[in-house]
Amino acid sequence: LGGHAPVIVHHDADPVASxxxxxxxxxxxxxxxxxxxxRFFVHDTLKExxxxxxxDFTRTIVVxxxxxxxxxxxxxxxARAVEGALELVEDAVARGGRLLHGGRRPARLNKGHFIEPTVIADVPDDARIMTEEPFAPVAPLTTFADEDEVIERANALPFGLASYVFSNDAERAGRTAERLEAGMVGINEMLLAAAEMPFGxxxxxxxxxxxxxLGIKDYLEPKFIRHKLIRT
Structure with a gap:
């Protein structure tokens, strides 16, 4: 189980809000x-x-x-979770990623299992963090130029839990959501859990x-009954 949720930010999205x-x-x-x-796939026109x-948002976080x-x-x-996260950061940087923020244990916190919120840009698709679920506060950013290309990259992993799309074009957003291989997709929205929503x-x-x-169906036993009426 688990996931490795891609975020696709199209060229017509608001870069700051997204x-x-x-x-x-x-x-x-x-x-x-x-x-x-x-996994954050940002259109190359919105990269900077x-x-x-x-x-800027990450810097406001207090750990x-x-x-x-x-x-x-x-x-x-x-502790092992912290070590694993730092290993993913090290691998991403070694493969050409640019560390924009974090990437280490907070200096003022020498007790507990803490890591700084971390942002890495220009992360290649073959970096471990792009293929292994990083259950950690580490955000790998990369870019794309073509819609077909980014959907292929987003769907390349064996995971399919959640995906996210940012676009101000309703048709493009809907088309992207339909093509993403995931049980749930958020469009300009990151909150996917609600009691009335089928989660999976x-x-x-x-x-x-x-x-x-749909959630109740796993607790039901389907039964087929075929009844031929007998005329008397």
Whole structure:
């Protein structure tokens, strides 16, 4: 199970609004969410403003004890999770990625399993973080030029839980959502969980749904009855 949710930001999207929404979702619960956005495909015409807005938001995050006033991002679940996240960062940078923010343990927090919210640009598709689910507050950014190309790249992994699309063109957004291999797609929206919504994925992200009318079907036993009427 699990996922590796792509975010596709088309050329007609608002780069600042989409970056803020994507960053907010990325760092929720320190990135330890199964539908967390984990691969950011940004149209090359929006590269600079998107990166700038994403990093600007990331800089506002305060890491620490979640029970402390003012803290907006808490720890990872265990020490190995921190080590694994740092290994993914190191691999991405070694393959040509540019570290824009974070990428290390916070210097002021020497107790607990903390890592800085991290943003890496120009991450190649063969980097580990682009193929392995990074259950961590690490955001790999890359660019695309063509719609068909980015959908092929987004669908290249065996995961299919969540995907996200940003576009001000309703037709383009809908077309992209239809072509993405995922059980759930958010268009200009990052909140995908609600009691009335069928939550679930496809491919190696599982099958079946929870929530909504479809969610009850896993608890039912279908029965076929064929009844021939006998005339008397």
């Amino acid at each position: 970056a803020r929404a994507a960053a907010m979702a990325k760092f929720r619960n320190s990135g330890q969410v199964c539908i967390s956005p984990t 403003p998107f990166e700038r807005a994403f990093v 620490g004890d979640g029970l402390t006033d003012g803290v907006t991002m808490g720890p990872m679940i265990r 994925g496809i491919k190696e992200s599982g099958y079946g749904r929870e929530g909504g009318a």
